[in-house]
Amino acid sequence: xxxxxxxxxxxxxxxxxxxxxxxxxxxxxxxxxxxxxxxxxxxxxxxxxxxxxxxxxxxxxxxxxxxxxxxxxxxxxxxxxxxxxxxxxxxxxxxxxxxxxxxxxxxxxxxxxxxxxxxxxxxxxxxxxxxxxxxxxxxxxxxxxxxxxxxxxxxxxxxxxxxxxxxxxxxxxxxxxxxxxxxxxxxxxxxxxxxxxxxxxxxxxxxxxxxxxxxxxxxxxxxxxxxxxxxxxxxxxxxxxxxxxxxxxxxxxxxxxxxxxxxxxxxxxxxxxxxxxxxxxxxxxxxxxxxxxxxxxxxxxxxxxxxxxxxxxxxxxxxxxxxxxxxxxxxxxxxxxxxxxxxxxxxxxxxxxxxxxxxxxxxxxxxxxxxxxxxxxxxxxxxxxxxxxxxxxxxxxxxxxxxxxxxxxxxxxxxxxxxxxxxxxxxxxxxxxxxxxxxxxxxxxxxxxxxxxxxxxxxxxxxxxxxxxxxxxxxxxxxxxxxxxxxxxxxxxxxxxxxxxxx
Amino acid sequence: xxxxxxxxxxxxxxxxxxxxxxxxxxxxxxxxxxxxxxxxxxxxxxxxxxxxxxxxxxxxxxxxxxxxxxxxxxxxxxxxxxxxxxxxxxxxxxxxxxxxxxxxxxxxxxxxxxxxxxxxxxxxxxxxxxxxxxxxxxxxxxxxxxxxxxxxxxxxxxxxxxxxxxxxxxxxxxxxxxxxxxxxxxxxxxxxxxxxxxxxxxxxxxxxxxxxxxxxxxxxxxxxxxxxxxxxxxxxxxxxxxxxxxxxxxxxxxxxxxxxxxxxxxxxxxxxxxxxxxxxxxxxxxxxxxxxxxxxxxxxxxxxxxxxxxxxxxxxxxxxxxxxxxxxxxxxxxxxxxxxxxxxxxxxxxx
Numbered sequence: 001x002x003x004x005x006x007x008x009x010x011x012x013x014x015x016x017x018x019x020x021x022x023x024x025x026x027x028x029x030x031x032x033x034x035x036x037x038x039x040x041x042x043x044x045x046x047x048x049x050x051x052x053x054x055x056x057x058x059x060x061x062x063x064x065x066x067x068x069x070x071x072x073x074x075x076x077x078x079x080x081x082x083x084x085x086x087x088x089x090x091x092x093x094x095x096x097x098x099x100x101x102x103x104x105x106x107x108x109x110x111x112x113x114x115x116x117x118x119x120x121x122x123x124x125x126x127x128x129x130x131x132x133x134x135x136x137x138x139x140x141x142x143x144x145x146x147x148x149x150x151x152x153x154x155x156x157x158x159x160x161x162x163x164x165x166x167x168x169x170x171x172x173x174x175x176x177x178x179x180x181x182x183x184x185x186x187x188x189x190x191x192x193x194x195x196x197x198x199x200x201x202x203x204x205x206x207x208x209x210x211x212x213x214x215x216x217x218x219x220x221x222x223x224x225x226x227x228x229x230x231x232x233x234x235x236x237x238x239x240x241x242x243x244x245x246x247x248x249x250x251x252x253x254x255x256x257x258x259x260x261x262x263x264x265x266x267x268x269x270x271x272x273x274x275x276x277x278x279x280x281x282x283x284x285x286x287x288x289x290x291x292x293x294x295x296x297x298x299x300x301x302x303x304x305x306x307x308x309x310x311x312x313x314x315x316x317x318x319x320x321x322x323x324x325x326x327x328x329x330x331x332x333x334x335x336x337x338x339x340x341x342x343x344x345x346x347x348x349x350x351x352x353x354x355x356x357x358x359x360x361x362x363x364x365x366x367x368x369x370x371x372x373x374x375x376x377x378x379x380x381x382x383x384x385x386x387x388x389x390x391x392x393x394x395x396x397x398x399x400x401x402x403x404x405x406x407x408x409x410x411x412x413x414x415x416x417x418x419x420x421x422x423x424x425x426x427x428x429x430x431x432x433x434x435x436x437x438x439x440x441x442x443x444x445x446x447x448x449x450x451x452x453x454x455x456x457x458x459x460x461x462x463x464x465x466x467x468x469x470x471x472x473x474x475x476x477x478x479x480x481x482x483x484x485x486x487x488x489x490x491x492x493x494x495x496x497x498x499x500x501x502x503x
Numbered sequence: 504x505x506x507x508x509x510x511x512x513x514x515x516x517x518x519x520x521x522x523x524x525x526x527x528x529x530x531x532x533x534x535x536x537x538x539x540x541x542x543x544x545x546x547x548x549x550x551x552x553x554x555x556x557x558x559x560x561x562x563x564x565x566x567x568x569x570x571x572x573x574x575x576x577x578x579x580x581x582x583x584x585x586x587x588x589x590x591x592x593x594x595x596x597x598x599x600x601x602x603x604x605x606x607x608x609x610x611x612x613x614x615x616x617x618x619x620x621x622x623x624x625x626x627x628x629x630x631x632x633x634x635x636x637x638x639x640x641x642x643x644x645x646x647x648x649x650x651x652x653x654x655x656x657x658x659x660x661x662x663x664x665x666x667x668x669x670x671x672x673x674x675x676x677x678x679x680x681x682x683x684x685x686x687x688x689x690x691x692x693x694x695x696x697x698x699x700x701x702x703x704x705x706x707x708x709x710x711x712x713x714x715x716x717x718x719x720x721x722x723x724x725x726x727x728x729x730x731x732x733x734x735x736x737x738x739x740x741x742x743x744x745x746x747x748x749x750x751x752x753x754x755x756x757x758x759x760x761x762x763x764x765x766x767x768x769x770x771x772x773x774x775x776x777x778x779x780x781x782x783x784x785x786x787x788x789x790x791x792x793x794x795x796x797x798x799x800x801x802x803x804x805x806x807x808x809x810x811x812x813x814x815x816x817x818x819x820x821x822x823x824x825x826x827x828x829x830x831x832x833x834x835x836x837x838x839x840x841x842x843x844x845x846x847x848x849x850x851x852x853x854x
Contacts, residue, residue, distance in 0.1 A: 015612050018643055022670060026697055029727065033757055033788060104517030104525070395518055417787035420754055427518050430778040430795060435738075435769030438798050445752075445784045445791035 054272040055136045055243050059162070061121040065246065066114045069093060072216050075119045079185055079219070084196060092205040092215030099209040105395070106333045106362040111307050116279050117247045118217040120162040126183060128169040137161050144270065146239050156181045158238040160251055163219040174232060180225035181236055184252050187223035194225065198254060202285040202341075203313040210309040214250050214283040221251035221282070226261040226292075235264040235297075240282070242271035242306075248279040255286045255294065257320075262293040270301045270330070277332075278306045286314035288322050290344065295323040297481075302330035304360060310336045318344030318373075325481045328355040328365050337395060339368035342376035353382040354478040356494065357390030357422070366396040366428075375406040380413070383474055387418035394426045398439070405436040415445040416474055468495065511564030511661075512689055512718040515749050516783060524745065524779050527716040529567055530659045530685045533601050533631050539576035541594050546580030552607055556637045560691040560720070562663030570603070571635050571663075577604040583616030583646070588835045591618070595632065595654065596625035606636045610644040610672075617835060619649040622660070624682065629657035632683075638666035640674050642696060647675040649834050651843070654683040656711050663689040670696035670725070677833035679843060680707040680715060680736075691720040694728040694756075701730040706827035708847055709742030709774070710854070719748040719763070723756035723789070732763040735826040738774035739854055745777035750791055757788035767797040768823055770854070820851040 061078060063071050072093050076086040101108050124134045130147045131138075141147060141159050150157040156170030158181070165183035174181070180191070188195055205215040222238045242249045257263050271278060280302060288294045294314070302308050308331040314322045324338050340349035351367040369378040384392035394413045415424035426443045448470050456466035472479075475494055479487040509529040517525045562568045581589060595602055602622070610616045622632060632654065640646045652660050660683040668674050680686050692701045701721055709715050721730045732748050750761035767776045780793040800822050808818035824847050834840045 011613055015643070018613075018671070022697060026726070029758065103520060397519065397522065415782075415784065417784060420757070420785070420787045422785075422787065424782075424784045425516060426780075426782045426793070427516055428778075428780060428795075429518060429522055429524050430776075430797070431522065431524075432767075432769065432774075432776040432797055435772050435774055435799055437769070439796060441778070441780070441793075441795040443780070443782055443791075443793045445782050446789055447787040 055140060059120050059244065060123050061119070062117055062244070063119040065117045067118060067213070067217065071118060075217055075219060078119070078121070081188060082192065085188060088200060089216050092212045095206050096209060096212035096216055099212055101209060105335055105364050105393070108307065108333065111277060111279060115246060115277065117244070118250065119219055120244045120247050121164050122161045122166060122243075124161065124164070124166045126165050127167050130167065133167050137166055140241060140243070141167070141239065144239065144241070149237065156236040158183060158222045160220045160238065160240045162242060162244050162247060163249065165220050170236070177230045178227040179230060179232060180223065182223050184221040184223050184254070187254070191223070191225070194256070195254070198256060198285065198287060202287060202315050203283050203311055207311065210281045211283060211311045214252070214281045214311065217248070218250045218252040218283065220249070221253045224255040224263065224265065226257045226263050228258040229260045231261065232263045235266050237266040237268065239268040242278060242280065246276040246278065248281065251282045253282065253284045257288050257292040257294045259289045260291045264295040264297070267296070267298045269298070271303045271306055276305060280306055280308045280310060282310045284310070284312035286312075286322065288314060288316045288320040290318045290320060292317070293321040295325065297325040299327045300330060304330065304332050306331040308334040308336060312336070312338040313341065314339070314349070315341045315343055316347040316349060319346040320344060321348045322350070324349075324351045324353070324367065325478065326351070326353040326365070327478060328353070328363050331363070332361060334363045334365055336365045337368050339370070340378065341370050341372060342378065343372045345373045345375050347373060347376045349378040351380045351382070352478050352481050354475050355384045355392050357384070357386040357392040359388035359390055362391040362393070364393040364395055366394050368397040369399070369409065371400040371404045371407040371409065374404055376404065377407070378409045380411040381477055382413045383416070383478060384413070384424060385416045385418065385471065385474070386422035386424045389421040391423040391425070394428070396428045397431070398428075398441075399431040400433060400437050400439070402433045405434060408438045409440070411441040413443045414474070415443075416471070417445070417447055509564060509566045511567055512687060512716055512747065513564070514747060514779065514781065515720055515751060516781060518779070524747065524777060527687060527745070529563065529661060529687060531567065531570060531631055531633055531661060535601070536574050537576065537601050539599050539602050539604075541599055542577070542591070544578040546582070548578045548580050548605055549607055552609070552637060552639065556665045556667070559667065559693055560665050562635055562665055563661055563687055563689045567633060567661060568635060568663065571605060571633050574601070574603040574633070575605050577602060579604070580607040581618065582609045582611065583614045584611070586615045588617035588619060590836065591620050593620060593622040594625045595622065595630040595658070597628040600628055600630045602630070602632045602634070604634045606634070608636065608638045608646065608648070610638070610640045610646045612642045612644055615645045617647040617649070619651070619834065619836070621651045621839065623653040624655040624658060627655055627657070630654060631659045632661060634662045636662070636664045638664065638674065640666065640668045640672040642669040643671045644669070645673045645675070647677070647833060649677045651679045651834070651839070652683060652686065653681045653846070656682070656684045656713065658683045659685045661687045664691070666692040666701075668692060668694045668696060668699040668701060671698050672696055673700040674702070675833065676701070676703045677830050678705045679830060680705070680717070681843065681846060684711065684713055686713070686715045688716065689718045691722070693722050694725055694730065696725045697727060699725050699728045703732040704830040704833060705734040705736070706830035707734070707736035707744065708823070708850060709736070709738045709744050710740045710850055711742065712740070713742040715742070715744040717744070717746050720751065721749065721761065722751045722753055723759040723761060724753050726756060727758035728756060729759070730761045733829065734765045735830070737768040737770055737823040737826070737851070738776060739770040739851070741773050743775040743777070745779070747779040749781040749783060750793070752784040752786045752789045752791060754785040756786050759786070759789045761789070761791045763793040765795040766826065768800055768826065769797060770819065770851070816852050816854065820848040823851055824848055
């Protein structure tokens with residue numbers, strides 16, 4: 001026998017031994033891992049409580065479904081708008097027709113504009129007294145806790161029901177200081193100069209297809225103007241409720257915070273569940289002037305038949321600060337990436353976001369920051385949780401332009417997956433166009449740490465409690481940025497979402 | 504000859520179109536079939552292997568691979584049978600303006616192979632390279648592939664590496680990108696086996712008007728796979744680098760661990776650095792991390808070295824070089840290693 005043959009035989013023997021050992025190891029490791037991840041049961045559908053209460057679909061005007069020039073003209077006529085606004089709408093419609101759906105991100109093929117009514121006027125006038133709001137609509141907002149919140153901790157409230165604002169009110173002392181908080185239609189009428197100067201300049205209709213759509217059929221929304229040096233100490237809130245099935249909501253929010261002023265604005269959204277597809281394509285334009293500060297918080301809890309294709313953008317001047325707090329829980333598909341354009345030296349942007357994707361949901365969310373001026377700072381902190389086959393995608397852009405020296409940017413995104421059918425993706429893009437930047441990006445993905453669960457259980461908690469506590473802890477950085485009442489609401493939402501996922 | 508634009512290195516998950524990071528333009532112009540005279544191929548190309556691998560992934564793009572098949576002028580097929588490193592020098596010059604090489608590496612069970620492919624310019628002629636490397640690392644084998652590229656700044660380098668890693672096997676990839684005005688690199692690995700590993704270390708230096716596109720796609724398929732991607736480099740002048748790395752956790756890859764890290768040193772105001780580090784997870788029992796950072800050289804490090812009597816540029820050179828050391832250490836040939844170090848140093852000094 002030659003030496004080579006012996007070698008060959010040896011090799012075969014070693015290989016066979018290795019393979020056998022590996023099989024044993026594989027089995028053992030599988031068992032180990034399986035023990036770590038105990039069987040979990042899922043409840044696909046659960047009662048979302050007050051969010052799911054439907055009202056009979058009563059309306060004064062509902063335009064026919066679909067989108068064409070006639071419909072756009074009709075919306076404008078109903079609102080008795082000035083010509084410049086109609087022109088803007090028609091321009092946007094033309095852009096909409098040219099643009100295509102995105103080639104990236106979630107599938108939007110189910111969304112058919114021919115099946116969506118773009119304008120529905122509820123049977124209600126705009127009121128500044130809750131008692132005047134029609135019973136049914138008021139009841140909905142009562143259940144959502146809006147009037148109560150207004151009394152307790154808000155300085156102003158706007159409530160939109162389908163396409164129109166039904167309630168708007170602000171504390172007197174603020175209007176005395178010159179703060180304006182009104183529904184958008186009234187703003188078009190009362191402040192045409194300001195609107196012509198700002199409307200559509202931050203968030204442009206040609207940004208993407210759904211921003212064009214938004215400008216063509218926008219209705220409702222809020223306008224806020226905070227004059228120089230005024231600090232609005234208590235938050236303002238707009239609440240958007242969609243009741244009608246197969247409809248779209250396209251509210252426009254425009255906020256101007258003048259030099260040295262500050263504001264906290266809260267946006268809440270919800271809708272009951274239907275089997276038809278609803279669309280929300282709102283537009284938010286924020287102007288933060290020199291030394292001003294704006295905090296924009298959103299708790300979004302759309303129902304699972306909603307396509308939430310919202311666009312938000314802020315332009316921040318010298319030493320201004322924009323703070324985004326964003327919680328995405330509902331909707332079937334969300335594509336939401338609030339953008340901060342830092343145009344003044346020393347401007348700052350902070351983004352804190354959480355998204356929770358359950359069965360059948362694709363939440364494609366994130367943030368965009370463009371550093372256009374020197375010494376600007378940005379931080380992005382996001383958490384996403386996916387379970388039951390849900391998809392949570394974190395998508396972001398950080399761009400530092402030529403000449404924007406001394407910029408600092410830090411991103412931290414974490415994804416938590418509660419089972420193996422779900423998806424948790426992170427898709428960040430970083431574009432640096434000069435060398436004087438201090439940039440860091442970190443992302444983590446994975447499941448709940450077993451040791452943490454074990455630790456909590458050894459302290460007397462049940463496994464379910466331990467897991468829920470860890471998830472709440474995971475969400476804590478976002479929760480702590482919210483006013484207490486909203487943090488409680490968010491925790492309740494998390495508990496609601498976790499029901500079934502854990503334990 | 505049509506001048507239709509070819510694009511390649513498409514991200515496995517697309518993002519905003521306007522940022523132009525979803526794919527990259529391929530600059531291969533030479534459509535002729537011309538021989539490569541510097542050396543002869545080894546072994547016979549296995550057509551079946553080609554098919555199997557291109558079914559997994561089509562390299563930079565189908566078009567680039569088609570051109571590679573049509574214009575191929577150097578073919579190598581290695582079946583590693585002893586543990587001696589294979590070193591291939593691939594010079595390009597006026598005589599050899601086009602290198603279209605196909606390389607197949609099969610590492611049978613328990614074998615340990617090292618292959619070094621060293622591609623460089625001998626003169627100032629604009630040359631093109633379109634290369635494919637297919638690697639099959641069978642159970643319990645280990646493979647180290649070192650790719651070094653030092654073409655001149657007028658040249659174009661396109662390299663696609665597609666690999667498969669079996670049970671308990673390990674693939675180490677070290678790439679050094681020091682040249683070519685237009686570099687497109689593609690790495691995709693399927694870690695199919697239980698406990699398979701893929702370790703990538705890249706070092707690059709971009710200067711002049713260099714465009715570098717470094718694309719990595721690591722797929723965790725088997726259970727308990729381990730992967731890491733470490734990309735380190737420096738940019739100066741008007742160089743543009745885009746790092747696009749994806750760690751993809753396929754459902755069923757439980758117990759896997761994947762890491763990617765990118766660190767870019769920016770030496771000039773005019774450079775551009777793009778990073779798209781993706782993590783795609785379809786499995787919860789995994790750990791995925793990515794970290795990217797970029798910026799100027801740390802002042803404290805610089806201060807320390809300069810306080811020891813080194814000039815600013817020399818200190819910069821030293822720091823950049825040190826970031827590349829983990830990659831250089833994978834090169835078996837000491838002389839080549841020193842040579843590369845010297846070049847990095849020189850180019851930073853000359854700046």
